[in-house]
Each structure stands twice: as C-alpha cells, then as structure tokens.
Amino acid sequence: MPKTKLQDVVFTIMMVIVMVYAMVVYNISIDKGGVTNEVFVLAFGELILMGIVGFILEMLVAGPLAKKLAFRLVTPGKDKMIYIILAISSMTVCLMCPMMSLVATVLFKGFNSQLLANWIQTTVLNFPMALCWQIFFAGPFVRLLFRHMFTEK
Incomplete structure (x- = not known):
C-alpha cells in the first residue's frame, strides 16, 4: 500500500492503466459482439483519454471518498489488511464505475435524450466486470508490481 504521495500517484497510475484498459476492452467487445484481436488494439486508442479521466477522478474524488467510506466499515491497524484492501477496492469500484x-x-x-437510460445500462453492464476485475485480477497484480517497485531494503 502506498505510504507517500509519490507512491500514491504511482499506484494510482498503475491501477488506472490496468483497470481502464480492461474495461475499455470489455466495452468495445460488447459493442462489437465479442472479443477479437482488433478489440485489444482499439482499446489502446481509448486508453489515453479514459486513463487521464480515470486518474483525475480517482485522485480528486473516488480515492479520498472511497477511503472515508471504507473506514466506516474497517479500522486500519485493527482489522486484517485483506479486509481493509477489500473495503477500499469495493468502495472505489462503487464510485468509479458510475462516474x-x-x-x-x-x-x-x-x-x-437517452443519456440517463444509456448511462444506467452502461453502469449495470460494467459494474460486475469492474468489481470482479478489481478484486481478483487488477488489484492483486498491481499490488504485486507495486511491492516490487517500492520494497524497503
């Protein structure tokens, strides 16, 4: 887990890249009717813009608010680290997915005129993927990379 502001920024960039790329692949696949090799290439085109938006939303809105919400459920230093990670990750998805x-x-x-309906549908389709991807793949993968980058010697 990040301990300094620099580490927080690096961790957030890593997580945003992994989450946004996967979610863009997922959404393009839905739009195209399935996963193809082309989908993985097309996703890179959207990664920059959606990654920047994701980073800004995470740093300014979702990150701070997710921690506040999570810490109403768990207590750092008292609860097991896995519960703290799961609480923060879940709250982050609950905030980031609709945004x-x-x-x-x-x-x-x-x-x-269909914005509200389209947004609700998109959020409902994205939420299960975002939550599962975060909890089971992106979160563990990014934390593993992060630990190797910032090991205390």
Missing part, C-alpha cells in the same frame, strides 16, 4: 460509465456514455453514445 467512468457516465464519461464513456457521453463520449461514445452521445449527449442525447
């Missing part, structure tokens, strides 16, 4: 789904809906489906 990023709104951005994606506006950018890729347009700002029109």
Whole structure:
C-alpha cells in the first residue's frame, strides 16, 4: 500500500492503466459482439483519454471518498489488511464505475435524450466486470508490481 504521495500517484497510475484498459476492452467487445484481436488494439486508442479521466477522478474524488467510506466499515491497524484492501477496492469500484460509465456514455453514445437510460445500462453492464476485475485480477497484480517497485531494503 502506498505510504507517500509519490507512491500514491504511482499506484494510482498503475491501477488506472490496468483497470481502464480492461474495461475499455470489455466495452468495445460488447459493442462489437465479442472479443477479437482488433478489440485489444482499439482499446489502446481509448486508453489515453479514459486513463487521464480515470486518474483525475480517482485522485480528486473516488480515492479520498472511497477511503472515508471504507473506514466506516474497517479500522486500519485493527482489522486484517485483506479486509481493509477489500473495503477500499469495493468502495472505489462503487464510485468509479458510475462516474467512468457516465464519461464513456457521453463520449461514445452521445449527449442525447437517452443519456440517463444509456448511462444506467452502461453502469449495470460494467459494474460486475469492474468489481470482479478489481478484486481478483487488477488489484492483486498491481499490488504485486507495486511491492516490487517500492520494497524497503
């Protein structure tokens, strides 16, 4: 877990890249009717813009708020670290998924009379993937990389 502001920024960049890329692949796959090699390439095109948006939302809104919400459920120093990680990760997904789904809906489906319906549908489709990807893959993978980058010697 990050201990300094620099570490927090590095951790967030790593997590945003892994989460956003996977979610962009997922959404393009839904749009195209399945996963193809082309989907993985197309996702890189959207990664920069969605990654920047994700980083800003995470650093300014979701990150601080997710910790506040999580710490209403768990207590650092008292509860096991796995419970703290799961609480923060879950709250982050609960906040980031609707926000990023709104951005994606506006950018890729347009700002029109169906915005609310499209946003709700996008969020409902994205949430299970985002939560499972975060808990079972992205979270453990990024924490593993992060530990290797910032090991105390």
